[in-house]
Amino acid sequence: MYKIEIIVNKGKTMDKDFIEKSRAALIEERNEIMASLADQSEQMQRLVGSVETGDEADRASDRIDETLLNALSEASSRRLTMIDNALDRIKNGQYGICKGCGREIAMGRLEAIPYAALCIDCQTKVDRQGR
Numbered sequence: 001m002y003k004i005e006i007i008v009n010k011g012k013t014m015d016k017d018f019i020e021k022s023r024a025a026l027i028e029e030r031n032e033i034m035a036s037l038a039d040q041s042e043q044m045q046r047l048v049g050s051v052e053t054g055d056e057a058d059r060a061s062d063r064i065d066e067t068l069l070n071a072l073s074e075a076s077s078r079r080l081t082m083i084d085n086a087l088d089r090i091k092n093g094q095y096g097i098c099k100g101c102g103r104e105i106a107m108g109r110l111e112a113i114p115y116a117a118l119c120i121d122c123q124t125k126v127d128r129q130g131r
Helices: 016-050 056-091 107-112 120-129
Strands: none
Touching (some): 016 056
């Protein structure tokens, strides 16, 4: 179970109810991703089983489906890691604190992306560096 703490940052207090609401949203999203990954795993097993049969067009289509499922799984896995990290930040009393600059992340950003680890300014810098 995750311990809910109030975060104090530069005289501001993040509401316990907001943190609990965020935690619940993160857990719900985590459960959805886990279910999706399980479904993707079943689909992958069916594709692998069907590779031996069919003509060349069927096998090519199966390879495309497999590539797509792998890409979806990788994206889901990355998001799952970000969610787990956010749950850890809640547990450690660091939720809502930017990992880049140490300032408070805007509540609007956390409502939109509850697993956000960076404030808008720091995320913008990261995005620009990645181009």
